[in-house]
Amino acid sequence: QVQLVESGGGVVQPGRSLRLSCEASGFSIRSYGMHWVRQAPGKGLEWVSFISHDGSNKYYVDSVKGRFTISRDNSKNTLYLQVNSLRVEDTGMYYCAKDQSEYSNAWYSPFDSWGQGTLVTVSS
Amino acid sequence: DIVLTQSPGTLSLSPGERATLSCRASQSVSSNYLAWYQQKPGQAPRLIYGASSRATGIPDRFSGSGSGTNFTLTISRLEPEDFAVYYCQQYGNSWTFGQGTKVEV
Numbered sequence: 139q140v141q142l143v144e145s146g147g148g149v150v151q152p153g154r155s156l157r158l159s160c161e162a163s164g165f166s167i168r169s170y171g172m173h174w175v176r177q178a179p180g181k182g183l184e185w186v187s188f189i190s191h192d193g194s195n196k197y198y199v200d201s202v203k204g205r206f207t208i209s210r211d212n213s214k215n216t217l218y219l220q221v222n223s224l225r226v227e228d229t230g231m232y233y234c235a236k237d238q239s240e241y242s243n244a245w246y247s248p249f250d251s252w253g254q255g256t257l258v259t260v261s262s
Numbered sequence: 263d264i265v266l267t268q269s270p271g272t273l274s275l276s277p278g279e280r281a282t283l284s285c286r287a288s289q290s291v292s293s294n295y296l297a298w299y300q301q302k303p304g305q306a307p308r309l310i311y312g313a314s315s316r317a318t319g320i321p322d323r324f325s326g327s328g329s330g331t332n333f334t335l336t337i338s339r340l341e342p343e344d345f346a347v348y349y350c351q352q353y354g355n356s357w358t359f360g361q362g363t364k365v366e367v
Contacts, residue, residue, distance in 0.1 A: 248312030
């Protein structure tokens with residue numbers, strides 16, 4: 139069955155960097171657009187970033203543009219999020235999620251599978 | 263950006279009762295690209311309703327309706343496992359989530 143497993147979170151000081159990973163199994167990520175969604179402690183969901191199935195399109199929420207970079211390695215069936223210049227307000231659980239529709243290059247698909255998340259805590 | 267406003271913030275009901283959750287968009291949602299997710303404490307969100315239909319494995323007591331800027335998720339008869347937080351999401355113009363509605367006993 140479809141499984142997404144995130145890793146790479148941790149406790150870091152403001153201004154530092156992390157690389158989050160999301161290893162997929164049960165399907166090939168090369169056929170699907172993939173997302174990162176975050177959730178601050180006790181708060182709601184916030185979409186963070188999207189990469190199209192072929193990597194040609196990448197989108198970011200305004201608050202992370204220029205600091206976060208989404209990428210994928212289809213040969214490893216793994217999604218990544220490089221998070222730089224971290225701020226206290228970036229603290230939260232980071233989930234990867236899969237588009238329901240195949241070969242998505244932008245929006246028009248809900249997210250039908252989610253990982254359990256990796257926790258990022260930014261604190262001095 | 264499309265802003266989604268969910269109401270009420272908290273819905274206090276008993277098992278067997280009907281739950282009606284509202285999601286209002288700041289502008290029309292393209293082609294009704296509106297989804298609903300359920301999240302229980304300590305768990306990842308789960309797709310309940312999207313692409314105008316229930317997701318795989320979701321019981322038929324869950325139904326979605328609406329168009330344009332007003333959408334509703336209805337749970338016809340609450341089961342104990344339905345008490346959770348529900349988020350609406352639009353995916354017709356980028357992606358945004360509502361702030362959530364907590365359905366509690």
